[in-house]
Amino acid sequence: MIVDGVPPGMKITKEIIQAELDKRKPGVGKLNSPRKETDQCEVFAGLGQDGVTTGAPLGIMIYNVDTQKVHIDQYRDYKDLFRPGHATYPFFLKYGDSQDWCGAGRSSGRESVTRVAAGAVAKHILAREGIDVIAYTVQCMDIKAKEVSYDEAKRNYRKNEINCPDLEAAQKMEERVMEIKKEGDTAGGIIELRIHNIPGGLGEPVFDKLSATLSHAIMGIGAVKGVEFGVGFKCGNMKGSEFNDQPYLTDKGKIRFKTNNCGGTLGGLSIGEDIVMRIAVKPTPTVSVKQKTVNMKTMKEEKLDPVTRRDPTLLARIYVVAEAMAACAVLDALYLAKAYDGLAKLDEKWMKLKEND
Ligand SMILES: Cc1cc2nc3c(=O)[nH]c(=O)nc-3n(C[C@H](O)[C@H](O)[C@H](O)COP(=O)(O)O)c2cc1C
Numbered sequence: 001m002i003v004d005g006v007p008p009g010m011k012i013t014k015e016i017i018q019a020e021l022d023k024r025k026p027g028v029g030k031l032n033s034p035r036k037e038t039d040q041c042e043v044f045a046g047l048g049q050d051g052v053t054t055g056a057p058l059g060i061m062i063y064n065v066d067t068q069k070v071h072i073d074q075y076r077d078y079k080d081l082f083r084p085g086h087a088t089y090p091f092f093l094k095y096g097d098s099q100d101w102c103g104a105g106r107s108s109g110r111e112s113v114t115r116v117a118a119g120a121v122a123k124h125i126l127a128r129e130g131i132d133v134i135a136y137t138v139q140c141m142d143i144k145a146k147e148v149s150y151d152e153a154k155r156n157y158r159k160n161e162i163n164c165p166d167l168e169a170a171q172k173m174e175e176r177v178m179e180i181k182k183e184g185d186t187a188g189g190i191i192e193l194r195i196h197n198i199p200g201g202l203g204e205p206v207f208d209k210l211s212a213t214l215s216h217a218i219m220g221i222g223a224v225k226g227v228e229f230g231v232g233f234k235c236g237n238m239k240g241s242e243f244n245d246q247p248y249l250t251d252k253g254k255i256r257f258k259t260n261n262c263g264g265t266l267g268g269l270s271i272g273e274d275i276v277m278r279i280a281v282k283p284t285p286t287v288s289v290k291q292k293t294v295n296m297k298t299m300k301e302e303k304l305d306p307v308t309r310r311d312p313t314l315l316a317r318i319y320v321v322a323e324a325m326a327a328c329a330v331l332d333a334l335y336l337a338k339a340y341d342g343l344a345k346l347d348e349k350w351m352k353l354k355e356n357d
């Protein structure tokens with residue numbers, strides 16, 4: 001992948017990118033696909049001799065290594081079948097016989113590895129500004145985690161394979177996934193994403209609202225079926241006086257909000273509270289349960305229970321893809337805001353309110 005817009009003079013080592021890739025890597029742990037990928041990255045452009053960014057785009061390469069004939073043959077066996085829950089049917093409509101049937105081609109979760117590499121760079125730049133992006137599991141099937149603060153989520157969410165900061169709920173969730181895996185089936189869930197310490201005033205007021213660009217970034221990830229901000233769909237049962245987040249003045253003369261029902265944006269712009277998004281993640285489509293389908297070549301109905309590798313739930317890996325995409329979207333907004341601020345030259349009093357603590 002090519003990552004453009006990287007400031008010059010930053011030390012971006014291969015290890016920084018690798019650390020993020022290792023979080024998404026398959027073949028580790030009971031909740032992951034058994035596909036064994038090393039996911040080693042090579043930075044082939046954009047760094048000077050001393051490993052410091054030159055301002056040119058970064059070129060990053062990651063090879064697929066686990067491409068054994070046995071797995072390719074499994075995909076060949078099903079290549080004419082519309083695989084339920086997969087992109088095969090609309091891909092036939094768009095690409096006909098030429099579609100890449102091996103491992104689902106571009107609709108494979110494999111493509112998200114590149115997003116994570118780009119996100120590693122974006123996170124690194126955001127960290128210099130004190131902005132942190134984390135995503136963690138809050139629901140798996142009928143098991144819900146208790147609400148936690150950013151600090152508690154940050155402290156705990158990587159302590160288990162399902163990335164849930166409520167450690168008791170995490171254990172139940174993992175057990176539930178293992179039961180479902182034994183049935184040859186897969187489990188859905190919800191992750192929550194937080195952008196912490198984001199300054200106020202980021203975003204655009206109309207078409208490119210920050211909530212819209214973040215939704216675009218997250219909805220572009222495979223298997224994401226919905227996003228909501230703050231209280232989200234619960235607002236359908238709230239009065240205005242309940243929903244409105246009331247501002248107050250801090251000792252330092254800053255404006256904060258008592259609640260964050262809006263999830264961190266108003267009118268398309270950040271308000272300086274955490275952006276809080278929840279993301280619905282569908283159960284992995286590949287299931288070893290017989291399902292009805294259609295053979296696209298013979299146009300006859302058939303049954304399918306595939307043996308191909310899969311994640312029993314996507315919750316163990318998708319969180320870091322969501323972090324990466326959100327980091328890229330927020331960084332874009334930050335670039336625009338910094339450029340705008342440079343030209344707008346607003347009165348100091350407004351500039352001071354925008355700064356995060
Ligand atoms: C990180 C990641 C891993 C995935 N792994 C699998 C998998 O092992 N098996 C599978 O059937 N789908 C997997 N998917 C989901 C499919 O890519 C996706 O559901 C499918 O292409 C259909 O697209 P849609 O769900 O966005 O409509 C994965 C998705 C992501 C983001």
